[in-house]
Structures are given as C-alpha cells and as structure tokens.
Amino acid sequence: MTLAEFTPxxxxxxxxxxxxxxxxxxxxxEDGEAGFHLTWIGLAGLALLLAFGSRSDAVFADYHITAAxxxxxxxxxxxxxxxxxxxxxxxRAGGNARGTLAKSxxxxxxxxxxxxxxxxxxxxxxxxxxxxxxxxxTMPIYALAAYQPRDADSAEAGSKYVxxxxxxxxxxxxxxxxxxxxxxxLGFPALEAAVRAAPADPALWGxxxxxxxxxxxxxxxxxxxxxxxxxxxxxxxxxxxxxxxASKAAAVAALATLFLSPLNAVRPDLAPCFAAAAVLSMVAGxxxxxxxxxxxRFVAYSSVAQVGYMLLAMLGxxxxxxxxxxxxxxxxxxxGFALYFIMGVIGKEGPETxxxxxxxSRRHPGLAVLLVLCMFSLAGVPPLAGFLGKFMLxxxxxxxxxxxLVGIAVANAVVSFYYYMLVVKEAYIAPPGEAAAxxxxxxxxxxxxxxxxxxLVLGVCPAPADWLARAAGN
Amino acid sequence: xxxxxxxxxxxxxxxxxxxxxMVFSRLAAPRFxxxxxxxxxxxxxxxxxxxxxxxFKIGYYLFALVFLVFDVEAVFxxxxxxxxxxxxxxxxxxxxxxxxxxxxxxxxxxxxxxxALFYAWKKKVLEWE
Amino acid sequence: MNVRDAFFYALCALxxxxxxxxxxxxxxxxxxxxxxxxLLCTAVxxxxxxxxxxxxxQVMVYIGGIMIFVLYAVLLTSELGGRMPAPSPVKMLLGVxxxxxxxxxxxxxxxxxxxxxxxxxxRMHAESATKESAxxxxxxxxxxxxxxxxxxxxxxxxxKGFLIPFELISVLLLAAMVGAIAVARQGGAGVRGGSxxxxxxxxxxxxxxxxxxxxxxxxx
Numbered sequence: 001m002t003l004a005e006f007t008p009x010x011x012x013x014x015x016x017x018x019x020x021x022x023x024x025x026x027x028x029x030e031d032g033e034a035g036f037h038l039t040w041i042g043l044a045g046l047a048l049l050l051a052f053g054s055r056s057d058a059v060f061a062d063y064h065i066t067a068a069x070x071x072x073x074x075x076x077x078x079x080x081x082x083x084x085x086x087x088x089x090x091x092r093a094g095g096n097a098r099g100t101l102a103k104s105x106x107x108x109x110x111x112x113x114x115x116x117x118x119x120x121x122x123x124x125x126x127x128x129x130x131x132x133x134x135x136x137x138t139m140p141i142y143a144l145a146a147y148q149p150r151d152a153d154s155a156e157a158g159s160k161y162v163x164x165x166x167x168x169x170x171x172x173x174x175x176x177x178x179x180x181x182x183x184x185x186l187g188f189p190a191l192e193a194a195v196r197a198a199p200a201d202p203a204l205w206g207x208x209x210x211x212x213x214x215x216x217x218x219x220x221x222x223x224x225x226x227x228x229x230x231x232x233x234x235x236x237x238x239x240x241x242x243x244x245x246a247s248k249a250a251a252v253a254a255l256a257t258l259f260l261s262p263l264n265a266v267r268p269d270l271a272p273c274f275a276a277a278a279v280l281s282m283v284a285g286x287x288x289x290x291x292x293x294x295x296x297r298f299v300a301y302s303s304v305a306q307v308g309y310m311l312l313a314m315l316g317x318x319x320x321x322x323x324x325x326x327x328x329x330x331x332x333x334x335x336g337f338a339l340y341f342i343m344g345v346i347g348k349e350g351p352e353t354x355x356x357x358x359x360x361s362r363r364h365p366g367l368a369v370l371l372v373l374c375m376f377s378l379a380g381v382p383p384l385a386g387f388l389g390k391f392m393l394x395x396x397x398x399x400x401x402x403x404x405l406v407g408i409a410v411a412n413a414v415v416s417f418y419y420y421m422l423v424v425k426e427a428y429i430a431p432p433g434e435a436a437a438x439x440x441x442x443x444x445x446x447x448x449x450x451x452x453x454x455x456l457v458l459g460v461c462p463a464p465a466d467w468l469a470r471a472a473g474n
Numbered sequence: 475x476x477x478x479x480x481x482x483x484x485x486x487x488x489x490x491x492x493x494x495x496m497v498f499s500r501l502a503a504p505r506f507x508x509x510x511x512x513x514x515x516x517x518x519x520x521x522x523x524x525x526x527x528x529x530f531k532i533g534y535y536l537f538a539l540v541f542l543v544f545d546v547e548a549v550f551x552x553x554x555x556x557x558x559x560x561x562x563x564x565x566x567x568x569x570x571x572x573x574x575x576x577x578x579x580x581x582x583x584x585x586x587x588x589x590a591l592f593y594a595w596k597k598k599v600l601e602w603e
Numbered sequence: 604m605n606v607r608d609a610f611f612y613a614l615c616a617l618x619x620x621x622x623x624x625x626x627x628x629x630x631x632x633x634x635x636x637x638x639x640x641x642l643l644c645t646a647v648x649x650x651x652x653x654x655x656x657x658x659x660x661q662v663m664v665y666i667g668g669i670m671i672f673v674l675y676a677v678l679l680t681s682e683l684g685g686r687m688p689a690p691s692p693v694k695m696l697l698g699v700x701x702x703x704x705x706x707x708x709x710x711x712x713x714x715x716x717x718x719x720x721x722x723x724x725x726r727m728h729a730e731s732a733t734k735e736s737a738x739x740x741x742x743x744x745x746x747x748x749x750x751x752x753x754x755x756x757x758x759x760x761x762x763k764g765f766l767i768p769f770e771l772i773s774v775l776l777l778a779a780m781v782g783a784i785a786v787a788r789q790g791g792a793g794v795r796g797g798s799x800x801x802x803x804x805x806x807x808x809x810x811x812x813x814x815x816x817x818x819x820x821x822x823x
Contacts, residue, residue: 016774020589023781027596063767106785113778120771132771136778143782158786203712478650530678532787538675539783543776545668549660550772553756576760579770586773590780597784 008058008065011049011073012119018042019112026105032091036084039108043081050074062126062187071326071471072122072253075333079246080115082337084108085447087238089344096347101236102149110140111242118250122257126186127176130257134172137250138165138218141243145235157234164227168217175210178203188262195265208266211258212273219251221311222280225304229288232300237352240296241340244303245333252310252325260318267314274314275405281308282412290419295343295352298423299336302378305416306332309393312409316396324396327465328389331458335377335386338451342371345438357423359432366448367438368427373455375420380413385458388465536599540591547587554580611651618644629689631677639670656755 146158
C-alpha cells in the first residue's frame with residue numbers, strides 16, 4: 001500500500017477534514033460567520049474537485065471510486081451547498097417569522113458529517129460500508145430535525161424521525177444479516193455471484209424483503225411514508241430542504257447501489273414489488289398533497305409522489321435507469337430549492353403556508369413567476385426541467401414493456417397538476433391581504449434569475465442530461 | 475473456550491455464594507417484622523424522605539451518552555490493539571502493511587474520537603451544575 | 604445429550620423466559636432489568652458459538668452502555684412507579700400472529716439451510732473467484748476462527764478488510780455526539796430543567812443515538 005493508491009479518496013478525505021475544521025471553528029467563535037464561509041467555500045471547492053478533478057477509478061475491497069459514484073457525490077455536494085445558503089437567513093435574528101435558529105457551527109458540521117455518510121453509501125463495495133454510510137447519512141438529521149429551539153413541533157419531528165430511522169436501520173441490518181447468511185459474504189462481487197448462482201434462496205429473499213422495508217422508510221415510499229409529513233412540517237425549513245433533496249437522493253442512491261449492481265439479477269422478479277410501491281406512492285402522495293395548507297406538509301406529500309415516479313426507473317435496465325434517476329434528482333433538486341427559496345422569502349414576515357403566498361404576484365411579480373415555473377416543473381409540464389426528468393423515468397419503464405404502469409403514472413401526473421395549480425392560484429387569484437411589497441437584495445435577485453433559468457435550461461437543453469447519462473452510466 | 479468455562483464457573487460460584495448467604499441468614503435469623511421502623515428502607519440511619527422513584531435530572535443523560543461513545547470506541551480498540559504489534563506481518567488477505575501505516579490508521583481513529591471528547595469538553599458537557 | 608447441549612438448552616430456556624418477562628412486565632423498570640438478563644444470556648450464547656467479538660461487544664456496549672441508557676430513560680420518565688396499561692386483546696392477538704409468522708419463516712429457513720447449506724456453500728465458493736471469499740474459505744479450511752478477536756483485529760487494520768468501516772465508525776460516533784450536544788443544549792440555556800418543551804425530545808433523541816450505536820456493536 002503506497003500513498004499514491006489513496007489519491008482517488010481525496011474528495012472523501014477532504015470532506016472529513018472540512019467537517020472537522022468547521023466543528024473546530026465552532027468551538028472558537030460563537031456567531032458562526034467563519035463557519036458559514038468555510039463551509040460554503042469548502043463545499044464549492046469539493047464540487048469543483050469532483051466535477052473536474054481526477055478521473056481515475058479506484059477499487060479497494062470495500063470502497064469503489066467510480067465515475068457513477070462521483071456523479072452521485074457531486075449531486076450530494078451541490079444539494080448540501082444549496083442547503084447551506086438557504087439556511088443563512090434562518091440563523092439571523094429576524095430572518096424568519098418562526099424563530100431564529102442557534103448553533104450554526106454544529107448545524108454545518110452535522111450537514112457535512114451527513115454528507116460523509118452519503119459519500120460512503122455510494123462508494124460502498126460491501127454491505128458493512130453500505131450500512132455505516134446509510135446510518136451516518138441519517139443520524140445527523142435526527143438532531144437537525146429538532147433544531148428549532150423551544151418548538152414542540154420540531155421536537156416532535158426529531159423524535160418521530162429517530163423512531164422511524166432507528167426502526168428502519170434495524171430492518172436494514174436484519175436484511176443484511178440474512179444476505180450474509182444466504183451468500184456467506186459481505187462483499188458486493190461475491191454477493192452478485194451468489195445471487196446469480198441461487199436466485200431462489202429463501203434466505204436471500206428474506207434479506208431483500210427486510211432491506212427494501214428499511215430503505216423504503218428512508219425513501220418515504222408508500223406505504224412507509226407516514227412519518228414524512230410530520231417530520232417535514234416540524235423540522236426547520238433548511239432541514240426539510242436537506243431531507244427532501246439530499247437525503248432523498250441518498251436513499252435513491254442506496255436503492256440504486258444495491259439493486260442496480262449486486263442484486264441486479266433478482267430485479268426482474270422484484271418488478272411487481274417496485275410497481276406496487278410506485279403506484280401506491282404516487283396515489284398516496286397526490287391524494288395527500290391536495291388537502292394541505294402548510295407548505296412544508298405539501299412538499300412532503302409531493303415528494304412522496306415524486307418517489308413513486310422515481311421507482312419506475314427501478315423497472316428499467318441498469319444504465320438508463322441510473323441516468324434517469326440522477327437526472328430526475330437534479331431537476332427535482334433545482335425545482336425544490338427554487339420553492340424553498342420562495343418559502344424562505346415569504347417566511348421572513350409570515351408563516352410558510354399556502355395563505356402566506358397570497359398576493360405574491362403583487363408583492364413581487366418575479367417571485368410569483370418563479371413559483372409558477374416551480375409548480376409547472378413539479379407537475380411535469382414541458383418545456384420545464386421536471387418534464388424531461390419524468391420523460392426519462394417513464395421511457396426507462398416503457399422500454400421494458402411496463403405500459404400499464406406508465407399509463408397510471410401519466411394519469412397521476414395529470415392529477416397532480418390540479419393541486420400544483422392550487423398553489424399558483426393562491427399567488428395570483430386569491431384576494432391579497434394588506435401585506436407590503438417584498439424587496440429582494442441584489443444577491444437574492446441573482447439567485448431568483450439563476451434558478452428560473454436553470455429550470456428552463458434543464459428542460460430544453462439536453463446537453464446536461466446527456467453528460468449525466470454518460471457519466472452515471474458506466 | 476476453556477478460559478470462558480473458568481469464568482462461567484467463577485460466576486456460578488459467586489452467585490451461589492451470595493445466594494447461600496442470603497438463604498442461610500433468612501433461615502437462621504429470628505424475624506419480628508412488624509416492630510417499629512423495620513420495614514423502612516435503609517438510608518444510613520436517616521429517615522427516608524419521599525419515594526425512591528423520582529424523576530432524574532436530564533444532565534445524567536449527556537454523561538451517559540459521552541460514556542457510550544467511548545464505550546463503543548473501546549470495543550473496537552480491543553481487537554485492534556491485540557494485533558498491533560504483529561500487524562506489520564502478513565494479514566489474512568495476504569497484504570503486507572508497514573508498521574507506520576498501521577499506526578496512522580489507528581491514530582486517525584483515535585484522533586477523531588479524541589476530537590469528539592474535546593468538542594464535548596469545550597461545549598461544557600463535562601461540567602456538572 | 605452431552606453437557607454442552609444441556610447447557611445450551613438451559614441457557615435458551617432462561618433467555619426465552621426473560622424475554623417473555625421483558626414484554627409482559629407491568630413495570631417499565633422491571634422490564635428493563637429483564638432485558639438486561641436477556642442480553643447477558645445472548646452474550647453467553649455468542650461465546651458458545653465462539654464469536655468472541657460479538658460477546659465482547661454485547662457485554663461492553665449493550666450491558667455496559669445501552670442498558671445504562673435504557674435505565675436512565677426509564678428513570679427520566681415521570682410515570683416510573685405506575686403500571687403500564689395492558690394492551691388491548693386485539694393488539695395482543697396481532698402481536699402473537701406476527702411473532703408466529705416470523706417464527707415460522709425462520710424455522711423454515713433454518714431447516715432448509717441445514718439441509719442444503721453444504722451444497723450451496725460449495726457451489727458458491729467454486730463460482731466466486733474473489734480474493735476475499737477465497738481467503739475466508741482458506742481460513743475456514745485451516746481451522747482459523749474467523750470471528751476471533753485476533754483475526755478481526757487484523758481485518759480492521761487491513762485496507763482490503765474492514766479498514767474503511769473501522770474509520771467510518773469513529774466518524775459516526777463523532778456525529779452522534781455532536782448531534783446530541785447540539786440538541787440537548789439548545790438555545791444556550793443548558794440542559795437543566797426537565798420542563799423545557801424540548802426535554803421530551805431529548806430523551807428520545809439520545810436513545811436514538813444509542814440505538815444506532817447498538818447496531819454497530821457486532822460486526823460479523
């Protein structure tokens with residue numbers, strides 16, 4: 001073992017160093033300014049390193065640095081970076097009507113540690129690293145969900161997420177023990193060989209059953225999604241953003257890591273299972289989202305429906321599915337953060353609810369347009385980002401002949417259009433109160449334009465999708 | 475295996491010894507249970523105030539957590555420290571590790587957890603009010 | 604039946620009795636103590652299987668750490684002395700049904716594994732040409748106990764073994780601690796005063812950290 005062999009691990013090691021540095025700075029300065037700047041500069045550097053750095057692959061026994069894992073890591077890094085920026089006003093006195101968050105240093109440190117877990121998850125080459133990554137990617141969020149000081153809802157969100165997370169971790173671990181018993185090995189290559197050799201082993205199926213159960217909880221896939229609305233509503237908005245984008249991406253990545261490579265051989269047999277979960281998630285998410293008044297609950301249900309669409313990709317063939325998943329997560333992330341940006345702006349004075357959006361078209365027309373773009377993208381209206389994402393998912397499933405399922409998914413997408421329009425209706429048609437006009441700072445206006453353009457470009461221009469497909473495919 | 479059997483025998487003898495002492499004192503001692511304060515719980519001669527079942531302070535909890543973190547660390551250090559001296563030689567998978575490399579691995583593990591302790595200390599978790 | 608088997612069955616009977624007591628005890632504190640007995644019996648069971656590391660983790664982490672935590676959690680609740688309300692008959696039936704299904708599944712699996720294990724194992728090792736399983740099968744043939752402290756220690760330090768999980772564990776523990784401190788000492792007001800709105804959450808949260816830690820206790 002020479003030092004040169006460890007250079008592909010550089011992003012992971014740098015992330016660890018960054019997390020430790022942010023926590024260390026937290027011990028010196030209480031105001032958290034230095035921690036914030038270190039975090040975002042570090043994350044931006046990491047993103048550049050992942051995007052343009054070394055392309056060499058490295059396969060240790062239990063840690064695989066591949067092109068696909070780099071794409072996932074880039075996705076996690078960008079989602080965390082966006083969360084860090086989003087959280088900024090929530091730590092300022094008067095930045096949010098719900099109350100000011102404290103302890104920004106630990107907050108950023110926990111986000112980075114969480115990201116370390118996600119990194120391990122997508123690089124996992126055996127089930128132990130997989131499990132530890134999953135656990136590390138979940139555990140900091142237990143604390144983050146309860147971050148709103150002296151807030152009963154936030155405390156409830158934290159305790160609910162702990163219970164659900166602990167239960168799902170136990171299920172996952174139980175499943176892993178079955179897989180180990182069935183195959184006699186923890187490594188993915190040996191696992192793959194064993195699955196090929198004896199695909200009908202009941203112990204193997206017991207393991208897969210429990211694993212799917214555990215991951216289903218993390219993914220908030222119906223019928224295991226009950227925790228999501230309460231946790232999303234109770235958690236502070238930046239944490240909800242992290243949960244719904246980065247953490248969701250990590251859960252999807254976990255599913256893809258296991259079922260698109262070592263357990264690929266059993267995926268055709270699992271198709272009815274994934275199909276049922278997909279339909280249930282779409283229906284439960286869409287029905288739930290219609291009745292919501294609170295924007296955070298609304299996001300929760302809408303993300304359950306999005307998980308349903310993403311599960312369609314598990315029915316397609318390997319490489320196309322992975323590309324569709326990554327692209328869909330990117331578009332969902334951009335759309336999501338655009339919505340959370342609007343929530344952050346209206347949350348400065350009022351509650352982050354539907355009624356808080358009232359009269360947005362008069363208070364700030366630009367924000368209202370961004371909201372419309374967001375909702376259209378979530379509904380999958382061309383030519384926005386969400387459309388291309390959905391199209392890739394649907395075509396991945398259709399390519400394998402699941403036409404009925406794709407039909408159901410399209411019908412659900414049409415239904416979802418109804419409640420996404422309800423949000424737009426609040427902003428444009430509902431009678432405005434006496435709320436004053438919103439003034440954005442120049443930086444915020446730049447973010448607004450950037451997000452709006454990204455929503456359009458990701459939908460119209462196929463180049464990013466192509467690049468992701470190429471990078472994530474091999 | 476034998477050493478564990480010895481431990482098991484010791485545990486058994488210990489339980490029997492304590493149990494036998496209790497049984498004998500129960501059989502041999504005269505009993506007049508209803509006289510005076512005999513049924514009160516023993517509090518070093520003082521009268522007991524209130525119930526023993528009170529709500530504990532939340533502060534115990536963080537102490538217990540810090541303890542648990544280092545407990546888990548110790549569990550993993552046991553097997554590693556046992557082979558540290560011989561780790562330079564060939565391992566199970568046949569790879570040869572330099573002693574320096576092994577030390578670096580161990581140092582990283584301990585350093586991260588030492589940082590955790592330092593963090594807890596600086597955040598005044600170790601202070602008792 | 605030799606001494607070893609007799610000991611095994613006696614141990615299992617004790618374990619099952621304590622497990623029933625854990626769920627059936629009306630008082631939370633007694634349930635916790637019964638659970639402690641269950642964990643101790645499991646540790647002895649691990650020793651019988653020559654899984655030293657698992658036994659060590661069981662005694663140190665579960666009995667030494669987790670149970671302390673559980674007892675603190677019980678002592679922190681105000682309803683300590685009271686008896687827990689008995690579950691409704693429907694719930695009890697449901698619980699028994701779930702347990703029966705799980706038992707049936709595991710029993711079926713055990714039977715099947717006992718019969719076909721040797722053949723499957725042989726087939727698998729022939730097919731998987733990876734170094735790792737080759738090494739472990741070589742170990743098994745040489746009679747090396749793959750669960751002994753020594754082998755495990757070597758694997759934890761070996762980059763081709765469990766080095767990365769080993770280092771990840773320390774990061775995980777750090778995350779658990781930072782998270783717990785951040786939540787328990789919210790708003791700078793400190794952790795005293797059990798009547799804070801966050802107090803209820805704190806107890807559950809830390810238990811979650813413990814739950815995470817306990818599942819880490821026993822690598823294969």
